[in-house]
Amino acid sequence: MAMLKVVFTLDYEIHGNGEGSPYSLMVEPTQRLMDLFDNYGAKLTILADVSEILKFKEYFDEHGRDDYHYAEIIEQLRYALINGHDVQLHIHSSYTNSRLEKGKWCQDWSEYSLSELKYGRINEIIGVGKAFLEKELRVVKPDYKCFVFRAANWSMSPSLNICKALVENGIEIDTSVFKYGKRSGRVSFDYREAFSDTLPWPISVNNVCFRDPGGKLVEFPIYCENRQITSFLTPNRLFRVIQASFHKHKTYKLEGDSTTGNPSVKKGMLLKKVLTMILEKHAWKLDFNQCSGKQLVSGLKRIEKKYNNCEIDIPVVLIGHSKLFTKWNRKTLEPFLKYIARSPEKYMFASFGQFDLVNTYNCSLDN
Template identity: 30%
Template structure:
């Protein structure tokens, strides 16, 4: 059985440029309306670090609207997950631009007590925003898909009651951040892990349900739509960061994520047709397929509508991690 889980990273990703109303609030509102009209729900991965810091510095008047929207999403049954870009916590605001703390870019690589402090702070802020003092997010996605080294962060998430991670994309490789998910290509649609997110460990507590990806030739990543959104997103990045990404592109094959903002309808359908083929071969296995998007990338709503119509035609249910967690063989 296949279910599709739409996840949206709710944030101004990148160097902090942009405004909350246009790049977070408005797109999330349109997506919410699309899903409500179909009586479906998605998962909102709220990047809490930037919201807390933007609120503390008073740099964006839309912060109150954003917080109200998150309460509405929660009230309307959308799943609220935790997403953290720790480089925001020591950020400075200087002449209209944010200077983020690149030394804290990878949460997993920080000292264990610092990770613990950040996770506690992030959950506390989310509780305040939602007006839910006991709220425990079920799911987590780390910044920039980083979940290596895995052990400390995995243990701390479990301590907080978090049950699902969705940071991995199989086949992922980022030289600069020592991210290597190529070994996870052998894994199934989900697995539990503790020491290394790549290695299934049935005795562990944290469940990985990766963002769905397929290995493709590098040239297949260069679609006009994807490149246009990528260029908009990385405008203002230092040359060094762009060159680092280029190094990763020297591999012959790359993972293409099931991204409902960046892919064309033809690409989305092509990727999903592969899942339908797998289903024919092994209908007994449970297949939660995680699609990803970012509020900052949401522009092409017609493609999202067309993809939802395709899923409906194939009787693929839309779900959330909370709804399918028990089906993944855990109590």
């Protein structure tokens, strides 16, 4: 019987538009989350946005005042490692050249999509991030290794340069892809053809969706299903929509967009959007902030049923965001943690270091 290894990944960052306090959006909720997890022996994998954290450090160094809670962030990441959780790399590259204006980090939109930058620049940003985490965290855990990556906005497309840069920097696992996902705009990707919605695969550098037995980077997809819009209606998701509406990105007109301004064209587009939303299926990620407790448990049961006859360990990668961990969310998450902890013969709380990449998933890693 397959053992389901449940990996809780947490994107650790402020609001996408550069607003918000790192204390209330990162430090405070993450501490509550770890306290809750510790009651059940659950493990958290914090995916720390190093580009932001480095700006908070820069501010501290320049002003001698820690208004962006840099010291508490580092202390928290070290605390996580000491207490059996994990910390790995997440990068919102648009922060690298950002400037602080009226308490808000104004980002460099030309560097919004890391995967679209030149190879040298991608390599540099990833190298800086990995070196930073390893320097700060080896203070408490000398054998700590940064080997897992998640791209901002899940964008690993185009794949070639970013995959090569990740391998070059000794990153072994990417966990950005979710099958059925598709976006076009500031970032563009299409993961509908991804190799699996659950099982890891060695990546083909030309397209992260495809399996290459000789690939040096392994994709651990965020677990996802293709579902109708009704599966998305939960109180937690409503909270996220409201929160996002208060911290919107500044809108900007896309070049060549001639439709803005014409009311009848606008109306038609809106109608098309609504119809698509209702009729089509959408990528439903196993999101421990936004799904209800019941949805999380039934999602896990579906995976269990599907892989019942498998002999290998099956990863179940969930996603969450520290800024979304509300007190209400604790009520929906706790029953799920209880459910997992009750059946140690079937389920196990895990981090990425607890998978045998070479023997289980036929990955030929030699770096």
